[in-house]
Amino acid sequence: MASHFLISSPNPKNLLLSRTNNHSQRIIYQASLPTARSLVPLYWPWEKVKIGPLSVSPMGFGTWAWGNQLLWGYQENMDDGLKETFDLAVANGINLFDTADSYGTGRLNGQSERLLGKFIKGSEKNEDDIIIATKFAAYPWRLTPSQFVNACKSSLDRLQIKKIGIGQFHWSTAKYAPLQESALWDGLVAMHDKGLVRAVGVSNYGPKQLLKIHDYLKSRGVPLCSAQVQFSLLSNGKEQMELKDLCNSLGICLISYSPLGLGMLTGKYSASNLPPGPRSFIFRQILPGLNPLLQSLNDIAQKRRKTVSQIAINWCICKGTVPIPGVKTVRQAKExxxxxGWRLSSDEILELEYAAKESPKKMVQNIFQTR
Structure with missing residues (x-):
């Protein structure tokens, strides 16, 4: 007999879907969203992804906006809404939250970590059930392994937890300060050996540099578990695919940040409707050339009774990555x-990738991204 689960969907109409694995189960999507407590996880337990010793949800949430006034317009009166967003995510089985010790503008530096720590303390979940992936900035004054260990301890204090889930370096210094890079790597080893982190990872490393750090950490008995990189239908060029293949061969999980291209793949903006702040400059350069991709996303979204954002994020999941779209409102989290809980077909994936190639503009890459 089929079992029923009542879960939410931002779709405009009710939709009944069937999935068959070992048992026939029917999932009923409703347009209205019940309270966070009444929701059940939106994915099957066997869909969790292994990151070293950790088991994470197929999608995490990014918290770059939590404290960033310049790009995302953060104000401290948003904190109650962010707490509600966090609680909704956790109630729906999201257990991976990405942050960084540099997230936050000016006096709010580290605010993202502080808010996560506060929210975890107020959660019904045990802190071990919520995996925090934080990144340590390669500031020019961090020149020794002990300084990176101290940075990790400071993050632990802000997060109010005993051990960080994934300790990551925010970027490589190989292009401009190669001597500092060795301190980065030894600092990562020290964090792991001291038991401050459960797993280690890197961010903005290209395939050549990723292989180097993987081999070095392996020689020190520390497994490299994750690599975080800008990856989306706007960032799926040769280097991204080369990195993905390398991660597959080495057993490294690829975490895809900016899966919605700073919002360009949400379908909410156009050349005449740009977001406020610095993003508008980037959008003005790229959006006019995205018509083929945005049209394809919209067509599939209508057929699927999904939103454009959901199609773009699901593509990242289908490519074997763990996307971490940023959220700062309950509405964004719901969407x-x-x-x-579903997958694009192979034909839909090919259609999207063909449309991406037909769109002449690509996302601006992170200036710290290495080869």
Whole structure:
């Protein structure tokens, strides 16, 4: 007999879907969202992804906006809404939250970590059930392994937890300060050996540099578990695919940040409707050339009764990555959660990738991204 689960979807109409694995189960999507407590996870337990010793949800949430006034317009009166967003995510089975010790503008530096720590303390979940992936900035004054260990301890204090889930370096210094790079790597080893982190990872490393650090950490008995990189239908060029293949061969999980291209793949903006702040400059350069991709996303979204954002995020999941779309409102969290529990077909994936190639503009890459 089929069992029923009542879960939410931002779709405009009710939709009944069937999935068959070992048992026939029917999932009923409703347009209205019940309270966070009444929701059940939107993915099957066997869909969790292994990151070293950790088991994470197929999608995590990014918290770059939590404290960033310049790009995302953060104000401290948003904190109650961010707490509600966090609680909704956790209630729906999201257990991976990405942050960084540099997230936050000016006096709010580290605010993202502080808010996560506060929210975890107020959660019904045990802190071991919520995996925090934080990144340590390669500031020019951090020149020794002990300084990176101290940075990790400071993050632990802000997060109010005993051990960080994934300790990551925010970027490589190989292009401009290669001597500092060895301190980065030894600092990562020290964090792991001291038991401050459960797993280690890197961010903005290209395939050549990733292989180097993987081999070095392996020689020190420390497994490299994750690599975080800008990856989306706007960032799926040769280097991204080369990195993905390398991660597959080495057993490294690829975490895809900016899966919605700073919002360009949400379908909410156009050349005449740009977001406020610095993003508008980037959008003005790229959006006019995205018509083929945005049209394809919209067509598939209508057929699927999904949103454009959900299609773009699901593509990242289908490519074997763990996307971490940023969220700062309950509405965004609800919409992003609708990317779970289903998969694009192979034909739809090919259609999207063909449309991406037909779109002449690509996302601006992070200036710290290495080869």
């Amino acid at each position: 992003n959660l609708g990317a779970l």
